[in-house]
Amino acid sequence: MPLLKEHISLKPFNTFGINAYARWFIELQSIEQAVEFVTDNHYQNQEMYIIGGGSNVLITQNFEGVVVKNSIHGKRIVKETESHIWLKVGAGENWHKLVLHCLENDWGGIENLSLIPGNVGAAPIQNIGAYGVEVKEVFECLEAIHLATGNIHVFHSEDCKFGYRDSIFKHEAKGKYLITSVTFKLTRKDHQLNTSYAPVAKAFEESGESPSIQKISKKIVEIRSSKLPDPKVIGNAGSFFKNPVVSKEEFEIVQEMYERVPNYPAGDGKVKLAAGWLIEKCGWKGQRFGEYGVHSKQALVLVNHGDASGKKILELSERIQKSVKNHFGIQLEREVNIL
Ligand code: FAD
Ligand code: EPU
Helix, strand or coil: CCCCEEEEECHHHCCCCCCCEEEEEEEECCHHHHHHHHHCHHHHCCCEEEECCCCCEECCCCEEEEEEEECCCCEEEEEECCCEEEEEEECCCEHHHHHHHHHHCCCECCHHHCCCCCEHHHCCCCCCEECCEEHHHCEEEEEEEECCCCCEEEEEHHHHCCECCECHHHCCCCCCEEEEEEEEEEECCCCCCCCCCHHHHHHHHHHCCCCCHHHHHHHHHHHHHHHCCCCCCCEEEEECECCCEECHHHHHHHHHHCCCCCEEECCCCCEEECHHHHHHHCCCCCCEECCEEECCCCCCEEEECCCCCHHHHHHHHHHHHHHHHHHHCCCCCECCEEC
């Protein structure tokens, strides 16, 4: 088993760049190591927190338990037909490198999810999504170790209860499993191209190019880079809140205040609003409070300008939630995980 380290700064392991400490820290590189670790009596009573790329977590305090860095690598085709391949990928693989690997091989399905930070193991946890596609659309199954017993469980799509930025791993299975691999079903031909998201459609209209999976990825990388801060330059965890899904009546209240409110149908007569727009309308966009603040190009992203504490960023998020509630009567729900 790899060495258990003591008193480790988590700063290099979270994209917010928060400098908090873990009492214990271990990096696991294989399923065997992971099973051995979780079934070792010595650690069974310790609190554990699993971390992948650390791009969807805000660390608000030192952690007295064991932080487990999942670095299980590997990619393997487990099944293929003329039209599809099933690719099993280690949870510790970098997500965007996987996207690039698929583009090189002309495998379609995850091109719209280009440049999302983090690792493969976390992708099903919040059912990552962007530019009209969610990972559930290419998800076949995942393997996970049950932390309490060390048993390996397989979760198929229906077991995961995927929703918008949601899955079973944010509810009843939260903190109970270590995901070791995810298997994706990807197209080898007749790719289902999705250019429905307005900025992507506009980019193709303007350039006059016909879309391919590689070109869609390129356009999305350009769009994302123009508004989302690069965590290597400025600490952040992407969207801090989910876009709220509201009733028709709640929507009409906002529309009475602002005729041109961006909105998207969300099924059952409900409407999805853009949290970034709501936050901007409350005057938060680009606000800076010393070491932390709200990104100037995308109000849904809270940022660490240097050495902010996670507690301060959490407090800011609560002030934003209150202000959106007071102004619009809408409760924003956090997307980011809090440690
Ligand atoms: P981490 O932050 O390490 O972990 C997230 C959660 O999953 C934690 O609760 C952790 O305990 C748990 N976890 C991680 N790995 C495992 C595992 N192997 N087994 C069990 N539990 C585990 N997300 C989107 O959906 N769409 C976007 O467009 C998007 N854009 C982003 C842009 C930026 C600039 C940033 C910084 C983030 C963005 N995100 C986006 C959020 C983030 O990239 C995703 O949520 C990503 O899947 C997180 O992966 P990670 O490995 O960094 O997870
Ligand atoms: N908007 C504003 N002001 C802002 C930000 C946005 O008015 O400061 C408006 C935009 O003009 C647009 C609408 O809000 O009309 C939507 O904005 P955008 O296309 O930037 O997307 P988003 O809804 O803010 C969501 C996801 C992102 C994902 C993009 C693209 C959530 C919580 N966020 O953002 O995911 O990349 O769409 O699909 O659903 C993440 O989850 O971390 C993340 C970055």
